[in-house]
Amino acid sequence: MLFNSLSFVVFLVIVLALYYSKILKWTGKKSMLLLASYVFYGLWNPPLVILLWISTVVDWTAGNKLAIEDNQSKRKFWLLLSMFVNLGFLAFFKYGNFLLENFTMVMNALGLAYEPKPMDIILPMGISFYTFQTMSYTIDMYHKKIKPARTFLDFALYVTFFPQLVAGPIVRAKDLITQFYEEKKASTQQFIWGTFLLTVGLFQKVVLADTMLADVSDQVFGSAEILHSLDAWTGTLAFSGQIFFDFAGYSTCAIGIALMLGIILPDNFRYPYASIGFSDLWKRWHISLSTWLRDYLYIPLGGNRNGITRMYVALMLTMLLGGLWHGAAWTFVIWGALHGMYLIVERLLKTKINIKVNAFNGILLAFLTYTLVNFTWVFFRAREFSTAKNMISSMLFMNPEGSKILHGFDIIRVLTLIGILFICHWCMRNTSMKDLSQKISPLLLGVIWAIMFFLIAISQGSGEQFIYFQF
């Protein structure tokens, strides 16, 4: 079920009515939330709920064994079992076709005629998110960083909690399971703020991403022609805005819906396009994934504990796997590699140059960072390397005779919107929406809220899927 759909409106009203009714006690409310979460997921493809159940049961069992087991090899067994099941699901459902394609390519390159039938594997929605979330529980249990969930219901709800089930934020057990122990009820202020966040998230997704930007990005990246620089840049900038509004929109909806239930979810985005440098970017973009990769991949790979070279290797490996997490294609690996390279170069430069950031050079550095980020988005969005190559060469002004496929008004619209996005991120980089809303008058906030709602209502459209569902 999509947040931007009529069925979700009905679903949410029923869930809220049951949650705040007096007919259910806290355990009953949690059971209702769990059941609702399965319905939320199952309305897309019922049989794939079984994967969620398997993941839940395996990690619940592993967690309980790890809580009482002292024998190191047995502890390792339970950890490996959890990782085998979760990563096995990912490997099969997400990377099965990719692995087969590459295997076939290698066989053919070796001169062996091998042409397997495509496996036609369906990608379960949100599998990358919930497997990472459940694995974090087992890994934390293994390292004795957390206590086991008190009840199976609490744990199952942690794995399946519908607001963040299919596209995060990837929440750690210590931050979410403990919230299920005591009865939660949103205060009036929390409930209204949650509703406001839901509106903001839907506005980002429906109006900004789908209505204002998606078509231009699709048109440019879907073109078979070599494009004029302005078209290539407009398409790439449109995608940079689309993916931000799409994903941040989902996270904002998730945080808002959870808040309406009295549950606090962590921020996942903090105005990333105003980042100064790439270390800063990864503290602001998809925060729950970057911290996950830091804690469960980069640090176990040695982090910065084993010298500079090993640190760079760990960094690059983390970013390569981070790229692959986003999708089973080599273009995503290149996207990760570029980010890894940027991070390494930035760290090298920081040892040589010491820049004191102020408002003037800060915005220039943020602009430089954003420009470099856009080159990575080309690989993220392009389905083929040839498309990426053509786009990059056009963006580097190497195709002055390239085709002009975009309407002048589309270019103005995208550049204006992206300009506003960049300036807003810069102005907001050290503050938050909550802080800002406290500074403006209730009347102005109400008017802004109404404008967003109105634009959502007249945009509606066909309820396009969030981009990150496929990851």
Next chain:
Amino acid sequence: MNLKQSMLIAIALSLLSLVAWEYYWRTQGKLPDIDDNKDLWAVQRAKVETLSENGVILMGSSRVLFDIQLNEWEKETGIKPIQLASAGASPLPIFHDIVNNTDFNGTIVVGVTPGLFFSTTYPQAGPWKRAQSRVEHYENRTYAQRFNHSLSMPLQKNLVFISTSEEGWSDDIDLKSLLYSVSYGEERMDEPPFPPFFKFEYMDENRNNRMSDKTANDTAFARTVKNVWKSIVEGNDRPPQKEETMTFFTEDAKKFRARGGNLILLRCPSTGMFKDIESKHLARSDFWEELVKATEAKAYHYADYEQFKNLDCPEWSHLSGPDASFFTTELVKIMKADGALTKTKTN
């Protein structure tokens, strides 16, 4: 921060602005309308699963959609046909789906618009893809999508501002379409823009489609549609794939008839540019006659009947509402007289 106050202001302003928006579009002559999208098609397709031998399915492209009026058919036969025709599409993928994925052995009327029927069997070509995507949506639609569609129907029937379209008409009023309608900067593009394509029909929830009165009576408006047809025809340099399409269809036709199915081929009227092109490049003797012979199906060509010869298509391809009603009534009478509808329990 007084959030409660902000929320009340937001609710009041949102309601006011939406009421004003709805009122504005109604004053501009817009009426609530149902979108002929893949969900609406899938609902009709689902009905085939429980359709008895007496049932009738219509398929083809937009000519069957416009020219066959379901109520008139029902009046004449007592049976409301299921309308599976898809505008701008080849009927071959849909016929293939019904023949191979269902046990239906009632009556299927297949509209033959030569330019689309004989166009292609290539999966990525527009006429094929448009039909196939609907078949695939029916197979893959989620429960959430079904639920969304059911919830959207009362809204589509009653509110103008909610209307949007899968087709992307130039006069759609959702925000994206309104942004598209800004013509500033068109001259920048290397390729000239496609002429504006305004919606020229109304559809109901059973997919009964009727040409709007404006199209039938306003020649200037009908000309905008003709301009689109011209643009499509001029941009199409692909020759028809006669052998491939005939072989594909005939194979399915034989399979359908072998299990007792009643197949009827129908050629609806065309005039002006389309009639000229169809006569010259898709001649009846080379295409229609050969198809009828190969499938051994019952076949009805409008030109064979005196009462249809003078029917006019306001935009060269489809009949006006009243003419479509007449065409349907007369056609069913002819079919009944021929015994072509033996499978339907006619009144």
